[in-house]
Amino acid sequence: MSEIIDGKLVSAKIRSEIKQKTEVLRKEKSVRLRLATILVGENPASKIYIKNKINSCIEVGIESEHIDLPGATTENELLLIIDRLNNDPDTDGILVQLPLPLHISPDKVIEKISPSKDVDGFHPYNQGILLTSKDYESLIASKIPVPCTPFGCMKLLEYYNIDPSGKRAVIIGRSNIVGKPLALLLLLRNATVTICHSKTKDAASVIKEGDIVVCATGKKGILAGDMIKDGAVVLDVGINRGEDGKIYGDADFESTSRKASFITPVPGGVGPMTITMLLYNTLMLGLKRRSLGNV
Numbered sequence: 001m002s003e004i005i006d007g008k009l010v011s012a013k014i015r016s017e018i019k020q021k022t023e024v025l026r027k028e029k030s031v032r033l034r035l036a037t038i039l040v041g042e043n044p045a046s047k048i049y050i051k052n053k054i055n056s057c058i059e060v061g062i063e064s065e066h067i068d069l070p071g072a073t074t075e076n077e078l079l080l081i082i083d084r085l086n087n088d089p090d091t092d093g094i095l096v097q098l099p100l101p102l103h104i105s106p107d108k109v110i111e112k113i114s115p116s117k118d119v120d121g122f123h124p125y126n127q128g129i130l131l132t133s134k135d136y137e138s139l140i141a142s143k144i145p146v147p148c149t150p151f152g153c154m155k156l157l158e159y160y161n162i163d164p165s166g167k168r169a170v171i172i173g174r175s176n177i178v179g180k181p182l183a184l185l186l187l188l189r190n191a192t193v194t195i196c197h198s199k200t201k202d203a204a205s206v207i208k209e210g211d212i213v214v215c216a217t218g219k220k221g222i223l224a225g226d227m228i229k230d231g232a233v234v235l236d237v238g239i240n241r242g243e244d245g246k247i248y249g250d251a252d253f254e255s256t257s258r259k260a261s262f263i264t265p266v267p268g269g270v271g272p273m274t275i276t277m278l279l280y281n282t283l284m285l286g287l288k289r290r291s292l293g294n295v
């Protein structure tokens with residue numbers, strides 16, 4: 001039976017550290033960090049994500065400015081708002097909730113956000129730094145924003161003393177927000193990384209080699225216990241709604257947890273870490289942009 005990687009616990013610990021730091025900033029430097037969030041349109045899931053992000057900011061003492069825009073907002077109007085926030089000295093981070101309506105290019109929007117306020121770590125400049133970094137510690141020390149979900153996965157491994165060095169890591173999924181950046185981070189931690197995707201031939205034999213297996217596909221039940229090696233560490237990033245209305249990961253938890261040494265549950269594993277790392281990135285970018293060093 002595997003040990004459960006408790007994302008709520010790790011998340012609460014990191015949030016309490018962030019809260020302490022925002023208090024120091026407020027009391028000793030009269031600085032209030034601020035995250036600007038933008039939502040375009042009426043996507044119900046996006047509304048819930050934004051609400052959670054705003055509430056999480058409040059919980060750790062980060063101010064939030066929320067901008068709700070109608071679905072008919074033009075790309076140019078959105079770019080002008082980002083421009084205003086880029087130039088606002090009181091705004092430390094800018095987050096545009098994805099997905100955007102089809103008439104707005106997410107690439108143009110992401111590129112418009114100043115890399116110094118890119119709390120999601122999606123800007124090509126920040127992704128380029130991640131790609132060309134030579135070691136994990138200096139990447140983190142340089143306060144470059146790392147995409148929140150993969151960053152959260154790395155923090156979970158760290159908290160449970162799972163050292164990826166020398167291990168075979170298999171990531172199922174190659175998106176720009178999860179699979180690809182996580183592969184780079186695990187590589188910086190000296191894992192030997194393979195990415196599987198929908199065109200991978202004989203993914204089963206690749207997955208079976210993984211000491212660390214990450215599933216990030218959005219396909220419920222894509223991973224089962226008989227597909228992993230004994231004692232593998234399983235990080236389940238997937239969020240899927242079952243026919244019963246409940247939330248499930250990509251892995252079949254029952255069979256996988258019988259064989260894995262560590263596993264993240266869904267919900268309560270990787271999920272809570274994503275917003276926590278968003279708060280962490282806001283703090284780091286705020287400190288860096290305001291030349292405040294470490295607090």
Ligand code: NDP
Pocket residue numbers: 149172173174175176177178179196197198199200203216217218219222237238239240270271272274
């Ligand atoms: P995308 O849809 O962008 O990417 C899914 C990836 O899975 C693609 O690379 C796709 O391959 C691959 N894939 C799909 N089917 C298969 C298959 N049968 N075999 C192998 N690979 C497959 O999703 P995201 O990366 O944005 O998200 C992945 C999941 O993680 C979703 O469930 C999402 O909700 C969840 N998520 C959870 C977060 C959290 O906080 N816990 C945050 C972000 C996402 P190909 O490229 O070939 O199409």
